[in-house]
Amino acid sequence: MTEMSTMFPEKTLDEEKAWWAEQQEAHKLELEREQKAIAERKPADHYIHCRDCGAFVQKWRWVHKDHPQAIRNGWRPMCGSCSTTTTTIPNPNPPTACRRTAGKEFLHVRISEKALPPQARR
Numbered sequence: 465m466t467e468m469s470t471m472f473p474e475k476t477l478d479e480e481k482a483w484w485a486e487q488q489e490a491h492k493l494e495l496e497r498e499q500k501a502i503a504e505r506k507p508a509d510h511y512i513h514c515r516d517c518g519a520f521v522q523k524w525r526w527v528h529k530d531h532p533q534a535i536r537n538g539w540r541p542m543c544g545s546c547s548t549t550t551t552t553i554p555n556p557n558p559p560t561a562c563r564r565t566a567g568k569e570f571l572h573v574r575i576s577e578k579a580l581p582p583q584a585r586r
């Protein structure tokens with residue numbers, strides 16, 4: 465009797481194993497593609513310094529200058545230490561809809577009691 469998968473009732477155990485192997489292979493190829501794309505990044509095309517402290521950031525954190533969010537919302541890379549000590553909060557004084565302030569619906573702030581809006585304080 466063919467053993468059936470417990471996860472996919474319509475698949476046999478062998479089919480399930482093949483499916484997992486396929487997923488793993490696809491994941492591996494995706495990682496390789498990503499690593500290759502990162503390795504090929506050119507400093508001239510990217511923002512390569514931390515938005516907050518100005519330090520040179522690891523290549524995988526670089527932000528392409530043509531990225532829509534970099535253009536529209538001023539998205540910039542952050543170094544490891546700055547990204548672990550800051551957070552994104554809703555802007556307590558959200559801008560009215562206008563071109564000049566678009567993308568300021570959220571604020572990046574240092575994680576500290578002071579930086580948090582009153583309602584977020586304990």
Ligand SMILES: [Zn+2]
Binds near residue numbers: 515517519545546
């Ligand atoms: Zn930094």
